Amino acid sequence: MKKYYCNPVNMEYRYQFIDRSTHISVSREAADPSVIAWKGSYYMFPSMSRGCYKSDDLCQWTFMPLNGLPFYDYAPDVCVCGDAVLFCASKKGAPCDYYVCADFPDGVFQKVEGEFDFWDPKIFCDDDGRLYLYWGCSNLEPIYGVELDAKTLKRIGEPKVMFGENRAVVGYERFGMDHVLNEKENSIYIRLQERVSVATGKPMEEVTRADIDAILPPDQREYLKLLLSDRPYMEGAWLNKYKGR
Numbered sequence: 001m002k003k004y005y006c007n008p009v010n011m012e013y014r015y016q017f018i019d020r021s022t023h024i025s026v027s028r029e030a031a032d033p034s035v036i037a038w039k040g041s042y043y044m045f046p047s048m049s050r051g052c053y054k055s056d057d058l059c060q061w062t063f064m065p066l067n068g069l070p071f072y073d074y075a076p077d078v079c080v081c082g083d084a085v086l087f088c089a090s091k092k093g094a095p096c097d098y099y100v101c102a103d104f105p106d107g108v109f110q111k112v113e114g115e116f117d118f119w120d121p122k123i124f125c126d127d128d129g130r131l132y133l134y135w136g137c138s139n140l141e142p143i144y145g146v147e148l149d150a151k152t153l154k155r156i157g158e159p160k161v162m163f164g165e166n167r168a169v170v171g172y173e174r175f176g177m178d179h180v181l182n183e184k185e186n187s188i189y190i191r192l193q194e195r196v197s198v199a200t201g202k203p204m205e206e207v208t209r210a211d212i213d214a215i216l217p218p219d220q221r222e223y224l225k226l227l228l229s230d231r232p233y234m235e236g237a238w239l240n241k242y243k244g245r
Helices: 188-200 209-215 218-227
Strands: 015-019 024-028 034-038 041-045 051-055 062-065 074-081 084-090 098-101 110-112 122-125 131-135 143-148 155-163
Touching: 034 074, 041 074, 074 122, 084 122, 188 209, 188 218
Parallel strands: none
Antiparallel strands: 015 024, 034 041, 041 051, 051 062, 074 084, 084 098, 098 110, 122 131, 131 143, 143 155
């Protein structure tokens, strides 16, 4: 019998209820938190909270609503830049905005319009005041990075590829429970059946290849084959500076 251990944080968080017509799923929403140290306390920003949690000991956390932040954006990141706090979060299909608060936590976050969309961001403010943004959350694309203008938050130059998956060399880059895909999970056809079943309401065992071909154009089928494959996800970019590196 396998045993699993965790170090839980006693805090309340949000849930999302999704009605897929055939079943209702419940997902935790306080995901992908980012924590900053600010004036003797710690502040944690999870997804979809429109606020943060404050702690003086990293054990007991109290929720604080904040003014000016978006509610439905995912995987937020927060960075201390000089005397201000800079916030951004994930949003696909539309430019991701930035939010700056010069009087945190009592002040209002002021929106600075973004130029492009990204997912799972990490902002890094270097000792010299230069600002960088990293992002990526995909098994098809790598982790990207670009320098931002510290005043306007506009990007300087074009994004560059930082690194991608390297499962042929790095052994821990595996997909699936316990890093192993069982036969059912690894069947692209079965996973395509699941997608079509959710979209049509048709029982999965009755979904045929003809159903898949009728609903998904060839380009989408090839895309989904890659998306549903065992290629590892590149996500959760994070950067620390230690001893000048």
